[in-house]
Amino acid sequence: MNINKYPEIKSGGKLIKKIYVAVMLWIVGRAIQAASRVDREVKEEFGRLSDDFMMHLHVLPSGPGMIVGKDKNGKVKYMGWNPKGKKITLDMKVKNIEGAMLMFTFQESTCVASANNRLAVSGNVPDTMAFIRILNIVETYLLPKIITSFAVKRYPKWSQMSPMRKYAGRVLVYVRTFTF
Amino acid sequence: MQIPDYFKFFNKTRIVSGKKSLENIPYELQSMDAVKPLVITDKRSVDEGLVKILIDAYGDSGLVIGAVFDGVTAYTSAKTVLDAARLFRARGCDSIISIGGESCAFAAKALNLLVSHKTEDLLQFDSLPDNMHLCPFIVIPTSDSSGRETSTRSVIDGRIYESDELMPDIAVIDPRMLKKRGKAETILPALRAMAEAVEACTEDAANPMNDSFAFASIQLICENLAAAVNGGSVKSVLGLANGIAISGIVWSNAPEGIGSALAEELAVRTGNSRELCAAVLLPHTLDYKLKNTKKSVRGELLLPVAGIDRYCAAAETERGLLGVEAVFEIVKGMNKYIPVTLKELNIPRYILESTAEAVEDSFAKQYGKGGALMILESAYNGERVSGGKK
Amino acid sequence: MEDIIITLKLYSGLEKELKIPDYNVNSGVIIKVNKGTKLKNIIADSGLQKLSGYAFFSGGERINLRTKFMESAEISCLKISGGG
Amino acid sequence: MQIPGYYEFCNKVKTVSGHNALDKLPEMLASVNSVKPMIITDRGVNGAGLIEPVKKALGAKVKAGGIYDDVPADSDVKTVKDIAAKYRAAKCDSIIAVGGGSVLDTAKGVNILVSENSDNLMNFVGFGALKRRLKPLIAVPTTSGTGSEMTLVAVIADHERDVKMLFPSLFLLPDFAVLDSRMTKTLPAALTAFTAMDAMTHACEAYTCLSKNPLSDSTAVMAIKLISENIMQGVKKPGDMQARLALANASALAGMSFSNSMVGMIHAIGHSIGAICHVPHGVCMSVLLPYGLEYNLHKTGHLTGELLFPLKGAEAYNSAKAEERPLLTIKAIREMNSDLRKATGGKHPTCLKEIVDRDGNMMVPREVLSDIALLSLNDGAMVYNPEDLDYKDALMVLEKAWEGEPLDRKKIKKGKKTSLVKVKD
Amino acid sequence: MQEITGTSNRILEVNLTKKSFSVYEVPKEDLKLYLGGKGLALKMLYDRMEPGIDPLGEDNMIAIHTGVLLGTGAPCSGRFAAVTKSPLTGIMTSCSCGGAFGMALKTSGWDGLIVKGKSNTPVYLYVDSKGVEFRDAKKLWGMDTQKTQEEISKDSGGALAIGPAGENLVLYANVASGHRFLGRGGMGAVMGSKNLKAISAKGKEFKILPVNQKKFEKAKKKATDYINGNDISAGSYRNFGTNANVNLNNAGGLLPVRNFTGGTHGEAHKISGEEMAEKFKTSYSTCKPCTILCGHKGNINGQMRQIPEYETVGLMGSNLEIFDPVKISDFNEICTLMGMDTITAGGTIAWAMEATERGLFKSDLKFGSADGVCEVLKDIAHMKGIGKDLAMGSRYCSKKYGGEDFAIQVKGLEMAAYDPRGAFGQGLSYAVANRGACHLSATAFGLEVYLGLMDAYSYRSKASMVKYQEDIYSAINSLQTCVFTVFPYELETLLMKYSPRPVLKFMMNLMAGVAMRFVDVSLWPELWSAVIGNRLGMTAFLRVGARVQVLERVMNCAEGISRKDDTLPDRLLNEFRKCDSKERAIPLEKMLNRYYFVRGFDKNGIPKERTVRRLKIKKRMAV
Structure with missing residues (x-):
């Protein structure tokens, strides 16, 4: 039985998926920053978080990531993808690129994803819960109703989010996200 | 619910099942300090592209697969394991992944024994301690799996190696690995797994933990069997595979029943597959137990087999009988695709007698002198055991 | 055209027919032929007639008269038998 | 399944x-x-x-x-x-x-x-x-x-x-x-009741929350069956070893079930009450259990219905129609709490205001409910609850639990209905 | 000396339990459909025996039929056939043998013999024209096969006898007649289980005359000319016996070496027929009468001994890596005296050597060394020590001790001395042969490697070739004449002799089914119809072969045989011979599907209703 009949196999790359996730992370990151200025509830949520709050959501092992946190004077900013030089208080790791694809093609909502053990979160729990609520609100803004109703357990009814607030908010968030 | 005075229960295998579960493997391996697995599989799995699916799932993980050893054959021999061990050491692997049916898992477990103890001789492992430190071992069941992958046993060259530590660390059940099979090839592993689960929970020393696993396994198999055989929808095939994997755990935690002992002996003597013999003997072992043993068959069996509504609708005393009836329905219902009596297999009578004799003594006190032979005879022509109480 | 070495092994009493003095079973008859010659010509040189009754093998496989030899090889020539 | x-x-x-x-x-x-x-x-x-x-x-x-x-x-x-x-x-x-x-x-x-x-x-x-x-x-x-x-x-x-x-x-x-x-032979009646109800809650939540799976389900059903058959015996006759062993097995089974299928809002709120008012964990669980199931009825009503079988046995399950079963399950749990209250001589509470410490004063005052609601939103267990909870929902549940009356189900803000059984409001 | 023209058609039915016998008249219809020999013996058992009976039990029967040609002086017609249910494989086994018993039984006025029941004391039968005498065999019990025959041949022309192996129910014990044997499948154990030590026949009471003397003489002359003209029968066989195959198989990579791991070996020529002929100055010692003269005897260190046949040399020689012809002859002598099948004994000992090497089995047997083998053979015959297990065959041992992948057997019968990985058609023949891994069911390697008419490493049209050969061999065994007549009678016919080889090769490779129809097999039916009188055409002759094959398959399926058993041991499917650098695996599944289609079986290998009906086999057992 000669050994070299059974060669070593290097793992390939999934470039397209990584690009797609990177773009989505960039959009969501900027959208969070936009929403923190536009939406009252998001502002409150961030208000409750500690001042040096710095969240880093990235895909293992070396996939794309996004960092959102409060800068020196407490404003919520999207801080790109490189964690060097930043003190991360909440580190949310998605176990593999396929898990990230499931989340960002909205086949699995954030809650279902963490229920299915796709995320490995280290950092204190209250911040995580706050971030999940923020993410739900941002998704309501970013995406049409049909898609978000999959991604969220309960789509905010008329009472919680008046249509005026939703559509105006959506416009403002899009504007802020795509203007530098 | 009767709790035995003393019992032990252990399940080392972590079940990860469902969509995109294969992609977890790189992360899981790293969390067990392993980076370079050796994949043990057989030609059929390679031809069906299952190995290719795993390699794609490895994409973007940055990890390396030590090698894919596809030399496992239906009969696992020590030579295959030694070849795999040499490859394992040559590539400097640190963990093992097995893709395929029973024989791949057996070879992988034996390989784990060899490389963890750094030895070349399998025969020195006569009785295995329960606390060996083995390499991380992941099993990926496929459509050929019949349950023994997730059990504590490995059979190499006809020799049995048994230890709690041989159970795989993780069983990854991914729908992409469950290729469509012919009707008989789908039914037989499922019925064998069900036979083992039914036997475990109708044993005298059944304990609540093993019962809950057994009920889960039986329910998964009974609910999904018909759908998996006819339509073969992803959900039903996945359900079936889960039921089969859980039955391996149940089997490892229960003493060997008369049904599986008879099936084993019959398979060795007639060359039929173990799955087929187990499937044919299952209803008749239960039928005999119902009528001829003191403890008879417990009512709770009806719940996983027939579902909660039929269970609650049945009267307390009738449940044992109805449970056995339900099992008969399921197994005999499959007679369009598989033989359901020993007569259809043309098994000569003298082989029935010698099989009964071989198994008789170890079960005599529980099932009486002619018990084994009565089971085989009723399984021969497919009728119910006549001479019993009812 | 460089030469290649063919070792001819004769069985089933062929060495008697060809009257080769003190034929050694292990080493056989060594002939030098140039590369690419067909089996037919090799046989002709060695003086074997009535080709139809014999079977020729090389490297564990049956070869026919038109097989060409590129590198040196060993050829066994035998009379056909019937099994049993 | x-x-x-x-x-x-x-x-x-x-x-x-x-x-x-x-x-x-x-x-x-x-x-x-x-x-x-x-x-x-x-x-x-x-x-x-x-x-x-x-x-x-x-x-x-x-x-x-x-x-x-x-x-x-x-x-x-x-x-x-x-x-x-x-x-x-x-x-x-x-x-x-x-x-x-x-x-x-x-x-x-x-x-x-x-x-x-x-x-x-x-x-x-x-x-x-x-x-x-x-x-x-x-x-x-x-x-x-x-x-x-x-x-x-x-x-x-x-x-x-x-x-x-x-x-x-x-x-x-x-x-x-x-x-x-x-x-557990020497465990006093009240403690036996709290801990058994704690295990019961683990099992019920594991059966109805998001990462529900076949093995957690069957271990949960087995645990509930063992508890419902042995809890009264364990509380009334502490010396009964068979009941003790059954309860021990039930708690292990429930542990096995919820450590894989995670728990939801009941634990989230329970943890907050424990953190703020230092109430033993088991006590909060037994009180909040019916409210948790009620809150999620429109999402997991059919699952709650299925729990009637291990709780009250086959006859009760068989005689009730599919729509009635979820409410019957919740009623059965409330009955169990009141029976336990009688059996433990008033130590086992059926609502938040009845929780008293050793020397009799109330441990969960009404005004502290709003802090509990806020804290519970940030508890990790909320992720696995079938239905979202915001501050107002949590407060509403806490108020009702404080009073001891059942939830007014019209007020619950319902997301996408996934219950297979149409439970009448 | 009375006379029988054609055949007497009278069969003796002996019941050992009641010690009684009766005469059974073979109906004309059966004679036409099954000719005689293996065919008729099988049909007689098909009518009488139930499926599922214990081969070593009282209800198993042995049917012997001499066949029509025996006693007429036709070339190579000194053979008779016997059929029983084998204790080794649990399915039907049919053997043919060239010993003197056949002639003695035929010339005592009987065409065949059926033995039923079981005698409580050791007994032997004495047959003469009047009937059967049940004689006490207590003093014969324990004697070896040759001594027993000497004792009882004082007042008889020929005898069948079992040795100690048969008495101790060794599953592969054989039955001796002179120094020829009913070899495979454990017929000796069946006689042993019936406490039947021997059967002897007075003989020389009748003279057998063919109905059409003139036509018979013409056919006989033509047959003798073909045999003497063909250089396989007159050349290889006559000079070197069956051991002419040793060098041929060694060159073609078919020789079993070290339990079928290698295909060739440098020292193989030491045990070849050519060198043995010179060394032991061999002379003829054959069946009577025989024209090919393939059996030889020689002076082996001082003693005149029968030269071992090729199968014995292959499986007890090269397969154990023993290349000393004297040692092999010693093993052969022990097996002859004890009465054991050398092929199964060789295969089982080879398994034992490899299992010992791997630590699965405790014995001091080692490849390449002959010491210990003689003792083990004696232990097997007397069921002592490790012999007790080895006496059950390599399938039983491998299931008990492990090592099923290198137990080289199919359906329980050890494989003959041809490695199928060198001739794929032979692989299919082994898998589907009714008796188990037997080479006399279809000698596919003859066409693929020896004559080189087909590509040995392709699956194309191998199924139809194997079916054709199975049919013709079964038909020949139903005349009862020697199967070695296949080469002279077929190859010497005008069409085959003078058609150019490339045309033959092209036809055989691509259209084997069609090409086969052009082969002229008229000589056998000519001989048969000359003796019996009624006409038998070539196609009818081949249909008899097909009928016998399918009948045997029906009886085997009734014992539980199906596609799961038509396979080859793991080693031959998944490992490769040392000499095969291209590592080619046998495409068994493809060939099997095609074979079932050509044979008229269903996907699971069970004969279809239509096939059984068209071959006019009476439906008797549910299959």
Whole structure:
């Protein structure tokens, strides 16, 4: 039985998926920053978080990531993808690129994803819960109703989010996200 | 619910099942300090592209697969394991992944024994301690799996190696690995797994933990069997595979029943597959137990087999009988695709007698002198055991 | 055209027919032929007639008269038998 | 039993159960080749003389490396550090933890320090920090409820920095869980009731929350069946060993079930009440259980209906129509709470205002409900609850639970209805 | 000396339990459909025996039929056939043998013999024209096969006898007649289980005359000319016996070496027929009468001994890596005296050597060394020590001790001395042969390797070739004449002799089914119809072969045989011979599907209703 009949196999790359996730992370990151200025509830949520709050959501092992946190004077900013030089208080790791694809093609909502053990979160729990609520609100803004109703357990009814607030908010968030 | 005075229960295998579960493997391996697995599989799995699916799932993980050893054959021999061990050491692997049916898992477990103890001789492992430190071992069941992958046993060259530590660390059940099979090839592993689960929970020393696993396994198999055989929808095939994997755990935690002992002996003597013999003997072992043993068959069996509504609708005393009836329905219902009596297999009578004799003594006190032979005879022509109480 | 070495092994009493003095079973008859010659010509040189009754093998496989030899090889020539 | 799209199930603990399962201790120690175990317990357990059977079981052959018995009510870093120091001093090679949830969490913390021989717990926080098997750990639970012998999370508080450290890792699962009925023989009726209802809540929530899976379901049903058949017996006649063993098994099964299928809002709110009003965990659970199920009826009504079978038996399940079953289940749980209240002579509460401490004053005043609601929103368990909860929802549930009346289901803001059974409002 | 023209058609039915016998008249219809020999013997058992009976039990029967040609002086017609249910494989086994018993029985006025029941004391039968005498065999019990025959041949022309192996129920014990044997499948054990030590026949009471003397003489002359003209029968066989195959198989990579791991070996020429002929100065010692003269005897260190046949040399020589012809002859002598099948004994000992090497089995047998083998053979015959297990065959041992992948057997019968990985058609023939891994069911390697008419490493049209050969061999065994007549009678016919080889090769490779129809097999039916009188055409002759094959398959399926059993041992499917650098695996599944289609079986290998009906086999057992 000669050994070299059974060669070593290097793992390939999934470039397209990584690009797609990177773009989505960039959009969501900027959208969070936009929403923190536009939406009252998001502002409150961030208000409750500690001042040096710095969240880093990235895909293992070396996939794309996004960092959102409060800068020196407490404003919520999207801080790109490189964690060097930043003190991360909440580190949310998605176990593999396929898990990230499931989340960002909205086949699995954030809650279902963490229920299915796709995320490995280290950092204190209250911040995580706050971030999940923020993410739900941002998704309501970013995406049409049909898609978000999959991604969220309960789509905010008329009472919680008046249509005026939703559509105006959506416009403002899009504007802020795509203007530098 | 009767709790035995003393019992032990252990399940080392972590079940990860469902969509995109294969992609977890790189992360899981790293969390067990392993980076370079050796994949043990057989030609059929390679031809069906299952190995290719795993390699794609490895994409973007940055990890390396030590090698894919596809030399496992239906009969696992020590030579295959030694070849795999040499490859394992040559590539400097640190963990093992097995893709395929029973024989791949057996070879992988034996390989784990060899490389963890750094030895070349399998025969020195006569009785295995329960606390060996083995390499991380992941099993990926496929459509050929019949349950023994997730059990504590490995059979190499006809020799049995048994230890709690041989159970795989993780069983990854991914729908992409469950290729469509012919009707008989789908039914037989499922019925064998069900036979083992039914036997475990109708044993005298059944304990609540093993019962809950057994009920889960039986329910998964009974609910999904018909759908998996006819339509073969992803959900039903996945359900079936889960039921089969859980039955391996149940089997490892229960003493060997008369049904599986008879099936084993019959398979060795007639060359039929173990799955087929187990499937044919299952209803008749239960039928005999119902009528001829003191403890008879417990009512709770009806719940996983027939579902909660039929269970609650049945009267307390009738449940044992109805449970056995339900099992008969399921197994005999499959007679369009598989033989359901020993007569259809043309098994000569003298082989029935010698099989009964071989198994008789170890079960005599529980099932009486002619018990084994009565089971085989009723399984021969497919009728119910006549001479019993009812 | 460089030469290649063919070792001819004769069985089933062929060495008697060809009257080769003190034929050694292990080493056989060594002939030098140039590369690419067909089996037919090799046989002709060695003086074997009535080709139809014999079977020729090389490297564990049956070869026919038109097989060409590129590198040196060993050829066994035998009379056909019937099994049993 | 619908097979979920994705699930994970793991319980690597070797369960040893029986009336005198502890006699098998030397055998267990030998199987993990440990010769010098260290016993960790708390004053209550030691005082109740529950350590004697353990020592007797160890017998002459095995000499315990030392007994450490002043683990505080909720474990903290300081205790863990000096137990670890004692462990190293006595050169022990395994830990036997005898006690409730906090003793076990402390033991897990100690095991991390001694196995990785470091003394800073901080660098093991979070996922994937532990990479190798730790030294052997044998868990001997003395309460049949927390099920912490089956869970993979250890929670250790750091009082100086007032933060709770979470250590979720499969390597923290104990090697053995010894369910010996003698350990719970002396448990008073009220405590038996709280802990049994705690296990019941674990099982019910595991059956209805998001990462529900076949194995968690069947272990949950088995646990509920064992509890509903044995709880009254266990409370009325503490001496009945068979009931004790059944409750111990039920709590282990419930632990096995919820450590894989996670729990939802009831635990989230329960933790907050415990944190703010220091009410024992089991007490909050038994009160909040019916409210949790009511709140999620439009999402998991059919599952709640299925729970009627293990709770009240086959006849009750069979006689009720599919639509009625969920409400009957909730009614059955409320009845159980009131029966327990009678059996424990008023100690078992049926609503938040009835929770009283030893000397009779109310532990959960009304005005503190809003803080509890706010705190519960940030509890990790909220993720797994089938329905979202915001501040107002949580407050509404707490108010109703305080009063003791059933939820007004019209007020619940309902997301996408997934219950297969149309429960009439 | 009375006379029988054609055949007497009278069969003796002996019941050992009641010690009684009766005469059974073979109906004309059966004679037409099954001719005689193996065919008729099988049909007689098909009518009388139930499926599922214990081969070593009282209800098993042995049917012997001499066949029509025996006693007429036709070339190579000194053979008779016997059929029983084999204790080794649990399915039907049919053997043919060239010993003197056939002639003695035929010339005592009987065409065949059926033995039923079981005698409580050791007994032997004495047959003469009047009937059967049951004589006490207590003093014969324990004697070896040759001594027994001497004792009882004082007043008889020929005898059948079992040795100690048969008495101790060794599952592969054989039955001796002179120094020829009913070899495979354990017929000796069946006689042993009936306490039947021997059967002897007075003989020389009748003279057998063919109905059409003139036509018979013409056919006989033509047959003799073909045999003497063909250089396989007159050349290889006559000069070197069956051991002419040793060098041929060694060159073609078919020789079994070290339990079928290698295909060739440098020292193989030491045990070849050519060198043995010179060394032992061999002379003829054959069946009577025989024209090919393939059996030889020689002076082996001082003693005149029968030269071992090729199968014995292959399986007890090269397969054990023993290349000393004297040692092999010693093993052969022990097996002859004890009465054991050398092929199964060789295969089982080879398994034992490899299992010992791997530590699965405790014995001091080693490849390449002959010491210990003689003792083991004696232990097997007397069921002592490790012999007790080895006496059950390599399938039983491998299931008990492990090592099923290198137990080289199919359906329980050890494989003959041809490695199928060198001739894929032979692999299919082994898998589907009714008796188990037997080479006399279809000698596919003859066409693929020896004559080189087909590509040995392709699956194309191998199924139809194997079916054709199975049919013709079964038909020949139903005349009862020697199967070695296949080469002279077929190859010497005008069409085959003078058609150019490339045309033959092209036809055989691509259209084997069609090409086969052009082969002229008229000589056998000519001989048969000359003796019997009624006409038998070539196609009818081949249909008899097909009928016998399918009947045997029906009886085997009734014992539980199906596609799961039509396979080859793991080693031959998944490992490769040392000499095969291209590592080619046998495409068994493809060939099997095609064979079932060509044979008229269903996907699971069970004969279809239509096939059984068209071959006019009376439906008797549910299959």
